[in-house]
Amino acid sequence: MVHVSATPVLALRGVSKRFGAVQALTDVDLEVHAGEVVALVGDNGAGKSTLVKTIAGVHPIDEGVIEWEGEAVSINKPHDAQGFGIATVYQDLALCDNLDVVANLYLGSEIKRAGVIDEVAMEARSRELLSTLSIRIPSVRIPIASLSGGQRQVVAIARALIGDPKLVILDEPTAALGVEQTAQVLDLVERLRQRGLAVILISHNMVDVKAVADKVAVLRLGRNNGVFDVKSTSQEEIISAITGATDNAVTRRQARRTEDAK
Amino acid sequence: MSDTSKTVKKDAVAAVEDASSAAVPVVDPRLLVREEGFKGYLTEFKRKVRGGELGALPVVIGLIIIWSIFQTQSSEFLSAGNLSNIGFFLAATGMLAIGLNFVLLLGEIDLSVGSVSGLASAIFAIFVTNHGMNPWLALILTVLTGIVIGALHGWFFAKIGVPAFIVTLAGLLGWNGLMLQLLGDSGSLSIPDEGPLHILGQRSFFMDQDIAGAYLLAGLGTAAMLAGSLIDQRRRRAAGVPFRPTSEIALRVGALAVVSFVAAYVLNQAFGVPNALVIFLAALVIVDFVLRRTSYGRKVFAVGGGIEAARRAGINVALVRISVFAISGAFAAIGGLFFAAQTYTATLGAGTGDVLMLAIAAAVIGGTSLFGGRGSVWSALLGMLVIQSIRTGLDLLNMNTALQYMITAGVLLAAVIIDSVSRRSQKAAGRG
Numbered sequence: 001m002v003h004v005s006a007t008p009v010l011a012l013r014g015v016s017k018r019f020g021a022v023q024a025l026t027d028v029d030l031e032v033h034a035g036e037v038v039a040l041v042g043d044n045g046a047g048k049s050t051l052v053k054t055i056a057g058v059h060p061i062d063e064g065v066i067e068w069e070g071e072a073v074s075i076n077k078p079h080d081a082q083g084f085g086i087a088t089v090y091q092d093l094a095l096c097d098n099l100d101v102v103a104n105l106y107l108g109s110e111i112k113r114a115g116v117i118d119e120v121a122m123e124a125r126s127r128e129l130l131s132t133l134s135i136r137i138p139s140v141r142i143p144i145a146s147l148s149g150g151q152r153q154v155v156a157i158a159r160a161l162i163g164d165p166k167l168v169i170l171d172e173p174t175a176a177l178g179v180e181q182t183a184q185v186l187d188l189v190e191r192l193r194q195r196g197l198a199v200i201l202i203s204h205n206m207v208d209v210k211a212v213a214d215k216v217a218v219l220r221l222g223r224n225n226g227v228f229d230v231k232s233t234s235q236e237e238i239i240s241a242i243t244g245a246t247d248n249a250v251t252r253r254q255a256r257r258t259e260d261a262k
Numbered sequence: 263m264s265d266t267s268k269t270v271k272k273d274a275v276a277a278v279e280d281a282s283s284a285a286v287p288v289v290d291p292r293l294l295v296r297e298e299g300f301k302g303y304l305t306e307f308k309r310k311v312r313g314g315e316l317g318a319l320p321v322v323i324g325l326i327i328i329w330s331i332f333q334t335q336s337s338e339f340l341s342a343g344n345l346s347n348i349g350f351f352l353a354a355t356g357m358l359a360i361g362l363n364f365v366l367l368l369g370e371i372d373l374s375v376g377s378v379s380g381l382a383s384a385i386f387a388i389f390v391t392n393h394g395m396n397p398w399l400a401l402i403l404t405v406l407t408g409i410v411i412g413a414l415h416g417w418f419f420a421k422i423g424v425p426a427f428i429v430t431l432a433g434l435l436g437w438n439g440l441m442l443q444l445l446g447d448s449g450s451l452s453i454p455d456e457g458p459l460h461i462l463g464q465r466s467f468f469m470d471q472d473i474a475g476a477y478l479l480a481g482l483g484t485a486a487m488l489a490g491s492l493i494d495q496r497r498r499r500a501a502g503v504p505f506r507p508t509s510e511i512a513l514r515v516g517a518l519a520v521v522s523f524v525a526a527y528v529l530n531q532a533f534g535v536p537n538a539l540v541i542f543l544a545a546l547v548i549v550d551f552v553l554r555r556t557s558y559g560r561k562v563f564a565v566g567g568g569i570e571a572a573r574r575a576g577i578n579v580a581l582v583r584i585s586v587f588a589i590s591g592a593f594a595a596i597g598g599l600f601f602a603a604q605t606y607t608a609t610l611g612a613g614t615g616d617v618l619m620l621a622i623a624a625a626v627i628g629g630t631s632l633f634g635g636r637g638s639v640w641s642a643l644l645g646m647l648v649i650q651s652i653r654t655g656l657d658l659l660n661m662n663t664a665l666q667y668m669i670t671a672g673v674l675l676a677a678v679i680i681d682s683v684s685r686r687s688q689k690a691a692g693r694g
Contacts (some may be wrong), residue, residue: 079576094574098567098635099560107564108575110557117555120494124501140502 150181369634380613410593
């Protein structure tokens with residue numbers, strides 16, 4: 001476990017967000033420290049995506065305070081979030097299929113020498129970045145179209161790191177991946193933590209959450225429903241927090257199965 | 263990572279090795295490394311063709327076929343005079359094709375380039391002949407008109423959301439109408455053979471028909487490529503990233519040297535290099551540099567490859583789209599001046615007929631995809647070589663316009679079929 005700083009990199013205090021008649025978030029608190037992976041879980045419609053979008057600057061918050069490294073800030077545009085050092089990897093990766101890995105990593109922030117794109121420097125730095133993250137890609141000069149889903153995911157995450165962010169938000173990074181690719185992405189998340197980055201991981205997959213997260217923040221119907229330490233909490237407790245009851249479909253099924261076993 | 267168990271096993275072993283050696287860059291076992299030497303080139307070439315990366319191959323084959331057919335029909339065809347003609351006449355439509363190339367890279371189409379070129383020649387003629395304006399000033403105003411017209415198309419497309427096809431279809435009709443309106447009373451206007459139009463005309467050659475001129479151009483081109491390749495190789499070697507082996511550089515530079523010096527020799531048998539062709543080649547070099555080595559060019563490719571990705575990367579998609587259509591308008595206007603210089607007149611028929619189709623055909627035949635994000639501006643040169651060879655050849659054989667249209671249509675269709683099929687096999691080979 002890496003040292004966790006006292007002041008959180010990002011803290012949300014009493015954040016609320018409305019869309020018309022829908023109260024999407026009510027009084028939500030969340031803290032993320034450097035070198036910490038916080039999993040954000042909840043059922044569909046619990047407000048996970050909305051919360052992430054408020055942090056990323058897509059939706060400005062209505063009430064509450066966002067603190068960045070201890071100071072209250074306002075995030076109104078995606079550009080503001082990027083300025084602070086918040087990088088978001090959305091579920092649809094949005095990479096350019098026709099461009100190669102290097103061009104995608106540096107898209108929009110190309111390294112230039114006298115106004116001309118410095119391909120050599122970009123390629124050297126890309127290789128360095130990918131190798132420090134132990135990302136294995138056949139070549140950095142092949143178009144994204146020829147990469148597998150898992151490779152695209154790691155390229156998208158690596159792309160988020162180009163601007164040296166302090167907080168990385170990953171929206172369902174393992175949702176569409178196979179067993180091995182999932183493991184690679186989880187490895188990558190751990191490496192981000194080792195580099196001292198704060199990570200917010202949205203996932204539906206409890207196994208992934210248990211595997212890499214330090215803390216689990218549960219959202220239910222737009223409200224906090226507990227923050228758990230992963231090591232000392234069982235999967236069942238987290239699930240009951242997500243569903244809001246100890247008596248739910250998952251526990252009933254488990255009870256039935258243990259009875260059947262007897 | 264891979265579907266076959268064999269490669270997975272290999273990969274797992276490699277991963278263990280990688281973990282133990284703590285991220286030492288190892289060549290990935292799945293990457294097909296090219297073998298050394300000539301055999302390596304051959305196997306890679308075969309693999310690329312099978313994967314649908316045809317590059318310039320169909321064009322070169324097509325050109326050889328076309329030239330041999332016409333040469334057997336008319337011994338005039340491969341004469342220096344005729345080849346010089348091809349070189350001169352391909353420049354005008356080639357300019358239109360350069361502008362279209364930008365639009366095609368976005369995956370859009372600009373149907374108005376022909377009409378805009380006709381309008382530009384009319385405006386230039388009116389400025390110079392009717393108002394006695396300085397031809398250089400008239401040139402600048404004409405090109406500005408092209409830029410404004412293109413930007414207007416782009417604005418309707420990017421900001422209002424009208425499909426580019428419809429906007430430029432309206433442009434095709436509208437700008438042609440405006441040209442007819444402007445030339446209405448006089449019919450056609452003759453333009454004096456001076457200033458920019460003289461340079462673009464048939465009697466103007468690089469360094470005044472001096473034999474050294476053609477060789478100088480060929481030498482400059484070859485030397486620039488050699489120097490660029492060697493500098494790039496040195497920088498890459500210093501930075502520790504893969505670089506082209508010297509043998510490959512020698513091969514490529516050698517190929518360019520052979521082609522350019524043979525072309526120079528042949529053109530010198532006639533009068534030298536027409537200035538129109540020199541300007542066209544210079545425009546190609548500049549535009550190629552802009553597209554491949556500046557962030558603007560990268561933005562064009564990004565918008566053509568994935569709009570959402572481009573937007574998230576902070577690229578102003580609307581601005582890129584408007585600017586691309588403005589560039590297309592500018593090149594259409596310049597092309598219009600090239601057309602005007604062929605006869606020193608602005609005619610009512612300028613920019614109509616098959617001009618638009620030929621420009622699109624040239625870009626597509628040269629290998630720029632209609633689906634966006636893929637292609638190079640050199641396709642304008644390759645495609646125009648094919649198109650102009652066909653036109654000149656058919657002229658030599660005294661074929662009528664009806665046949666010319668049908669044959670050109672067939673060539674365009676063939677090019678688009680090759681594009682679609684190669685795109686499909688590229689998808690299958692994971693390179694779409």
